[in-house]
Amino acid sequence: MLRWETNGSMRRLLSMAGAGIALLAGSAAWADQPVDWQTRFQAPATDIMAQIEWFEVYTLWFIIPITILVLLLLAWCIVRYRASVNPTPSRTSHNTLIEVIWTVGPVVILLALAVPSFQLLTAQYTPDEEAKITIKATANQWNWDYEYQLEEPLTFNASMLQEDQRAEAGKEDRAVYPRLLAVDNEVVVPVNTMVRVLVTASDVIHAFAMPAFGIKTDAVPGRINEVWFRANKEGLYYGQCSELCGKDHAFMPIAIRVVNDEQYSTWLAAARTDIGGANRALMAEVEAAKAVTVAGN
Numbered sequence: 001m002l003r004w005e006t007n008g009s010m011r012r013l014l015s016m017a018g019a020g021i022a023l024l025a026g027s028a029a030w031a032d033q034p035v036d037w038q039t040r041f042q043a044p045a046t047d048i049m050a051q052i053e054w055f056e057v058y059t060l061w062f063i064i065p066i067t068i069l070v071l072l073l074l075a076w077c078i079v080r081y082r083a084s085v086n087p088t089p090s091r092t093s094h095n096t097l098i099e100v101i102w103t104v105g106p107v108v109i110l111l112a113l114a115v116p117s118f119q120l121l122t123a124q125y126t127p128d129e130e131a132k133i134t135i136k137a138t139a140n141q142w143n144w145d146y147e148y149q150l151e152e153p154l155t156f157n158a159s160m161l162q163e164d165q166r167a168e169a170g171k172e173d174r175a176v177y178p179r180l181l182a183v184d185n186e187v188v189v190p191v192n193t194m195v196r197v198l199v200t201a202s203d204v205i206h207a208f209a210m211p212a213f214g215i216k217t218d219a220v221p222g223r224i225n226e227v228w229f230r231a232n233k234e235g236l237y238y239g240q241c242s243e244l245c246g247k248d249h250a251f252m253p254i255a256i257r258v259v260n261d262e263q264y265s266t267w268l269a270a271a272r273t274d275i276g277g278a279n280r281a282l283m284a285e286v287e288a289a290k291a292v293t294v295a296g297n
Contacts, residue, residue: 032045032212032235032236032237032238033178033181033237033238034181034211034238041053041056041211042211042212043212044212044214045212045213045231045232045233045235045237045258046212046213046214046229046230046231046232047230047232048123048124048213048214048215048229049211049212049213049214051120051123051214052120052214055116055117055120058116059113062109062112062113066109124214127194127196127228127230129194130194131194131195131196131228132193132194132195133148133150133189133190133193133194133195133196134148134149134195134196134197134198135147135148135149135187135189135195135196135197135198136149136197136198136199136200136224137187137197137198137199137200137208137219138200138201138202138219139199139200139201139202139203139206139207139208139219139241139245139252140201140202140203141203141204141245141246141248142159142160142241142245142246142248142249142251142252143157143158143159143160143252144157144158144159144252144254145157145158145202146158146185146187148268149198152272154268154271154272156185156271156275157185158183158184158185158186158187158254158255159183159184160180160181160182160183160184160251160252160253161177161182161183161184163179165184166182169184169279169280170280170283170284171283176236178238180250180251180253181238181240181253181255182253182255183253183254183255184276185275185276185279186236186255186256186257186279187254187255187256187257188256188257188259188264188267188268188271188279188282189231189256189257189258189259189264190258190259190260190261190263190264191231191232191233191234191258191259191260191261192230192231192232193230193231193261194228194229194230195228195229195230195231196226196227196228197215197226197227197228197229198224198225198226199217199218199219199224199225199226199227200219200220200221200222200223200224200225201219201220201221202221203221204221204245204246205218205219205220205221205243205245206218206219206241206243206245206252207219207241207242207243208227208239208241208254209239209240209241209242209254210229210237210238210239210254210256211239212237212239213229213231213237213239213256214229215227215228215229216242218243219241219243231256231258233258234258234259234260235257235258236255236256236257236258237255237256237257237258238253238254238255239253239254239255239256240252240253240254241253241254257282257286259282259286263282263285263286266281266282266285267279267281267282
């Protein structure tokens, strides 16, 4: 039986293990998005998502052996006790050892799963610092309104980028701005900064989901839900509405661009008067920095 000591110790264990998995995953920092035939999670861009990925691998160490054991027991019973070789069925109704094993065993396994599960859940809903930026995301059929709740609020709408808008938006590279995921106006946040997202809806139930950040919550009319994230890698990340919300549910992407503090401050100042111009200037700066990095390597 595993021995768990303190909540603080377990949280540190989850964080270190998750961080190790994040390093081993090794995806590009430029962007993360779904890929064809994907069977695993997107590479984590937050500590919480790294912990979620670690916990998923951890549970497989229980699930796979249990599945194999049950399969073998079923096969053994089918072969050993089939009617042709066992015409007189056993009338055994009680075996103390077997009943102790199948009672104590699952309890031990469930405890081993429950303790890290509850601690991960607590970490998800209890951020370790106050949010420095609060963004309200309001879902509509089928786009998003965003409001940066600052002393001087910034508001804009984000819709899926149409194919005939790519050239004007400067987003013709489908590897970075994929079809059905790219948007006209990305949410922009600074790296290594705690961000709170207040999620609601104006019409029907939607959901705000960002796989690389490990966040997902319903957007319910008349109600505000909260999620937090602190992205630790710069890049462009994609999510989607994940609650069936009508005929264009599949065309309601979410895009969050994570940049450094200086780029964020410059973008925010420009976005107050011209969101489109601010986005184009940020894209150009990010592309230039990327080109320099590639040339340096």
